Amino acid sequence: MFKLVLIRHGQSVWNLENRFTGWTDVDLSDQGRAEARAAGKLLCELGYEFDLAFTSVLKRAIRTLNRIQEEMDLDWIPVIRAWQLNERHYGALQGLNKAEMIDKFGEAQIKIWRRSYAILPPALALNDQRHPKLDRRYADLTPEQLPVAESLKLTLERVLPYWHSVLEPTILSGKRVLISAHGNSIRALIKYLDNLSDTEITELNIPTGVPLVYELDDNLRVIQHYYLGGSEVIAKAAVAHQGNAKTY
Numbered sequence: 001m002f003k004l005v006l007i008r009h010g011q012s013v014w015n016l017e018n019r020f021t022g023w024t025d026v027d028l029s030d031q032g033r034a035e036a037r038a039a040g041k042l043l044c045e046l047g048y049e050f051d052l053a054f055t056s057v058l059k060r061a062i063r064t065l066n067r068i069q070e071e072m073d074l075d076w077i078p079v080i081r082a083w084q085l086n087e088r089h090y091g092a093l094q095g096l097n098k099a100e101m102i103d104k105f106g107e108a109q110i111k112i113w114r115r116s117y118a119i120l121p122p123a124l125a126l127n128d129q130r131h132p133k134l135d136r137r138y139a140d141l142t143p144e145q146l147p148v149a150e151s152l153k154l155t156l157e158r159v160l161p162y163w164h165s166v167l168e169p170t171i172l173s174g175k176r177v178l179i180s181a182h183g184n185s186i187r188a189l190i191k192y193l194d195n196l197s198d199t200e201i202t203e204l205n206i207p208t209g210v211p212l213v214y215e216l217d218d219n220l221r222v223i224q225h226y227y228l229g230g231s232e233v234i235a236k237a238a239v240a241h242q243g244n245a246k247t248y
């Protein structure tokens with residue numbers, strides 16, 4: 001049996017401000033930093049150990065991981081930063097306030113942009129200053145790999161090859177893996193792991209800063225999964241799972 005731990009970064013400044021974030025590289029809020037530390041403490045108290053950690057190339061996930069490592073005294077373990085674990089790219093919505101967008105386009109349209117499986121948010125123009133081709137951390141990506149907007153489906157289409165080529169073999173080699181990533185890159189992975197339908201996945205939300213454990217059998221099929229934490233943390237996770245959480 002293998003145990004994989006997933007964690008969505010702690011609350012970010014734009015989660016707090018209720019803005020579409022995507023590939024925008026915003027920092028954690030004070031609450032987010034506290035969530036990350038609490039997650040690290042909890043993992044340590046519960047006796048979790050990790051040999052290797054994966055994260056995205058976005059600082060809210062990296063800094064969540066850093067704090068967990070610090071709390072667990074695991075600063076030394078190798079960390080792999082992969083753009084494939086980035087948040088979905090939210091296209092031209094990035095930076096806009098979610099409540100203001102609801103006022104402008106209506107709740108139903110925003111829900112479609114946020115949670116439908118295959119529908120894309122409005123794309124970035126090629127000359128937009130937010131285009132990832134202007135960011136040197138993505139210099140090695142091919143033009144086809146550089147998103148101007150991603151649905152959850154497109155997000156899964158870059159997360160899944162990474163799962164098969166890197167994460168799966170690492171887990172199967174017996175290394176205990178922690179992944180610090182994002183609401184929608186984690187949702188994409190969960191859709192695959194739990195074999196959720198395109199409709200089921202629309203109702204799944206991931207809370208910030210709560211470790212989610214996946215127990216996997218020898219073929220990496222899911223045995224069970226559960227959130228770690230006291231009653232308050234589990235309640236936050238349950239609410240987020242039902243899709244009734246605050247808009248972030």
Ligand SMILES: O=C(O)[C@@H](CO)OP(=O)(O)O
Binds near residue numbers: 015019022023088090
């Ligand atoms: O804005 C984003 O990048 C994500 C996560 O914060 O938001 P949503 O939950 O609306 O997909």
